[in-house]
Amino acid sequence: xxxxxxAGPVVKLVLLxxxxxxxxxxAIIFLKFRIVRRAIIxxxxxxxxxxxxxxxxxxxxxxxxxxxxxxxxxxxxxxxxLLRGSRQxxxxxxxxxxxxxxxxxxRALRRATTSETQRLEKYLTFLATTGSTAPFxxxxxxxxxxxDSFHGIxxxxxxxxxxxxPGISEALIATAIGLVAxxxxxMAYNHFVNKVNVLTGEMDNFCQEFLNIVQRMGRx
Amino acid sequence: xxxxxxxNRWRRQAGGRRDPRLAAMLGxxxxxxxxxxxxxxxxxxxxxxxxKPPVYVVDLVNLPVKNPQAGRPDGAPKHKVxxxxxxxxxxxxxxxxxxxxxxxxxxxxxSRPKAVSKPRPKPKVDYRKTESAIEKLRRxxxxxxxxxxxxxxxxQDTRRAPGSKAPLGETAGTGSEAGVSYRTWLxxxxxxAWSLSxxxxxxxxxxxxxxxxxxxxGFLRDYTVMKSSGDRRFDDSITQAIRRVDRLEPPPGRxxxxxxxxxxxxxxx
Numbered sequence: 001x002x003x004x005x006x007a008g009p010v011v012k013l014v015l016l017x018x019x020x021x022x023x024x025x026x027a028i029i030f031l032k033f034r035i036v037r038r039a040i041i042x043x044x045x046x047x048x049x050x051x052x053x054x055x056x057x058x059x060x061x062x063x064x065x066x067x068x069x070x071x072x073x074x075x076x077x078x079x080x081x082l083l084r085g086s087r088q089x090x091x092x093x094x095x096x097x098x099x100x101x102x103x104x105x106x107r108a109l110r111r112a113t114t115s116e117t118q119r120l121e122k123y124l125t126f127l128a129t130t131g132s133t134a135p136f137x138x139x140x141x142x143x144x145x146x147x148d149s150f151h152g153i154x155x156x157x158x159x160x161x162x163x164x165x166p167g168i169s170e171a172l173i174a175t176a177i178g179l180v181a182x183x184x185x186x187m188a189y190n191h192f193v194n195k196v197n198v199l200t201g202e203m204d205n206f207c208q209e210f211l212n213i214v215q216r217m218g219r220x
Numbered sequence: 221x222x223x224x225x226x227x228n229r230w231r232r233q234a235g236g237r238r239d240p241r242l243a244a245m246l247g248x249x250x251x252x253x254x255x256x257x258x259x260x261x262x263x264x265x266x267x268x269x270x271x272k273p274p275v276y277v278v279d280l281v282n283l284p285v286k287n288p289q290a291g292r293p294d295g296a297p298k299h300k301v302x303x304x305x306x307x308x309x310x311x312x313x314x315x316x317x318x319x320x321x322x323x324x325x326x327x328x329x330x331s332r333p334k335a336v337s338k339p340r341p342k343p344k345v346d347y348r349k350t351e352s353a354i355e356k357l358r359r360x361x362x363x364x365x366x367x368x369x370x371x372x373x374x375x376q377d378t379r380r381a382p383g384s385k386a387p388l389g390e391t392a393g394t395g396s397e398a399g400v401s402y403r404t405w406l407x408x409x410x411x412x413a414w415s416l417s418x419x420x421x422x423x424x425x426x427x428x429x430x431x432x433x434x435x436x437x438g439f440l441r442d443y444t445v446m447k448s449s450g451d452r453r454f455d456d457s458i459t460q461a462i463r464r465v466d467r468l469e470p471p472p473g474r475x476x477x478x479x480x481x482x483x484x485x486x487x488x489x
Contacts, residue, residue: 019253022253023246023249023250023253024246024249025249026249026252026253027242027245027246027248027249027250028242028245030245030248030249031239031241031242031245034241122239123239123242
C-alpha cells in the first residue's frame with residue numbers, strides 16, 4: 001500500500017483507471033459465467049424435452065422451465081411465425097405458399113439467432129478492451145513514474161540505489177496492476193467466446209432441425 | 221404496426237437495455253476488490269515481520285587505537301580488569317618472602333623459620349589492604365575504561381553533520397565513498413583513476429607530490445605538482461588521473477586543499 005500511496009498523481013490516476021477496468025471486468029466475468037452456464041444447462045435440458053415431445057403446442061407450454069436457454073427463444077419465434085402463417089391463409093395455396101411460409105419461419109429463426117448471439121456476446125467487448133489496453137495503460141503509468149523519478153534524481157544530484165529504487169518500484173506497480181487487470185480479462189474473453197460459439201452452433205443446428213420439421217409438416 | 225413493435229422487442233432483446241444483474245455483479249466485484257486491497261494492504265491480516273540480521277557499523281577511521289579494548293563488549297574488559305590486579309597483587313606479597321628463602325636457606329638453614337614466620341603475619345595484615353587496593357585499582361580502571369568509551373562516542377558524534385540523524389557511513393558501501401577523511405578518499409579515487417603500466421616508466425621508485433584544490437561544491441579548482449618525479453610519462457599519468465576525478469560526491473561543503481603523494485609501488489599493489 002505504501003507503494004500506491006507514495007506514487008505521483010498521474011500514477012494514482014492510472015491506478016484508478018485500472019481499478020475501474022478490473023472491477024467492471026470481474027463484474028462481467030461473474031455475470032457472463034452465470035448466464036453462459038445457465039444457457040448451456042437449459043439448452044441441453046430443452047433439447048431433451050424438445051425431442052421427447054411430439055407436438056409444438058406441448059413444447060410451447062413447457063418453455064418456462066428453460067428460460068435461460070437461447071433455443072427456447074428460437075423455438076418461440078419460429079413457432080409464433082408458423083402460427084401467424086397458418087392463421088393468414090395465402091392466396092394461391094399449394095407448394096409455393098408452403099415454401100413462403102417456411103421462408104418466413106427461416107427468417108424469424110435467423111433473426112432470433114442473431115439477437116440471441118448478440119445477447120450472449122454482450123459486454124464481451126469490454127473484456128477484450130481491458131485485455132488489450134490495460135497493460136498499455138499500466139505501462140504508461142510506469143513510464144510516467146520513472147520519468148518523475150529520474151527528474152527527482154536530476155534535482156537531488158544523487159544516483160544511489162536508495163534514491164533510485166523507491167521511485168522505480170512505485171512506478172512498476174502500475175504495470176503490475178495493469179497485468180492483473182488484463183490477464184483474467186483475456187482468459188475470460190477467450191473462454192466465453194468459445195462457449196458462445198458452441199451455443200451459436202447449437203442454435204444453427206436447432207434452426208435447421210426446426211425448418212426440417214416445418215417443411216415436413218407442410219408436405220403432410 | 222405489428223412489425224415496428226416486433227422490431228422494438230428485438231432491439232430490447234439484442235442489448236439496448238442494460239442488464240439489471242450487472243449492477244449486482246458490479247457490487248460483488250467492488251467488494252471483492254476492496255477485500256483484496258484490505259488483505260494485501262495488511263489491514264486485515266497481520267503483516268509478516270521479517271527478521272533482519274543485525275547490522276554492525278564499525279568505524280575504522282576514528283576509533284581510538286590507544287586502547288584496543290575500547291571496542292570490545294562490556295564482558296571482556298571486566299574479566300581482564302579483574303585478572304590484572306590479582307596478578308599485580310601477588311608481587312606485593314611475594315617480594316618479602318621469596319628473596320629471603322631463596323638466598324638464606326643455602327647459607328643458614330635456621331633462617332627458614334624466620335623467613336616463614338615473617339611473611340605469615342604480613343599477608344594476614346596486608347590481605348585487607350590488598351583487597352582494598354585491588355578494589356581501588358579495579359574502580360580506577362573501570363573509570364578509565366568508561367572515559368575512553370565516552371571519548372570514542374564523542375569523537376563519533378562530532379563527525380555527524382549538525383542536525384543530521386543519518387547513520388554513520390553506509391553498511392552497504394564499498395568503502396570508496398567520501399567519509400571523514402577526504403585525503404584517504406581522494407587517494408583511493410586517484411588510485412582507481414590512475415592507469416600506468418610499469419613498463420612505461422624507467423623506474424618503479426618514482427614518487428610525486430601534487431597539491432589539489434576542490435571547492436565547496438566538490439569541483440576541482442586547481443592542482444599543482446609540488447614535487448615532480450622526473451619522469452614525464454609518470455607525471456602526465458598523474459595529472460590525467462586528477463582530471464578524471466574532477467568532482468567530489470557528495471560535495472564537501474568547504475574548500476579542500478590536500479597534498480597527495482603518488483607512488484608507483486602503491487599503484488602496482
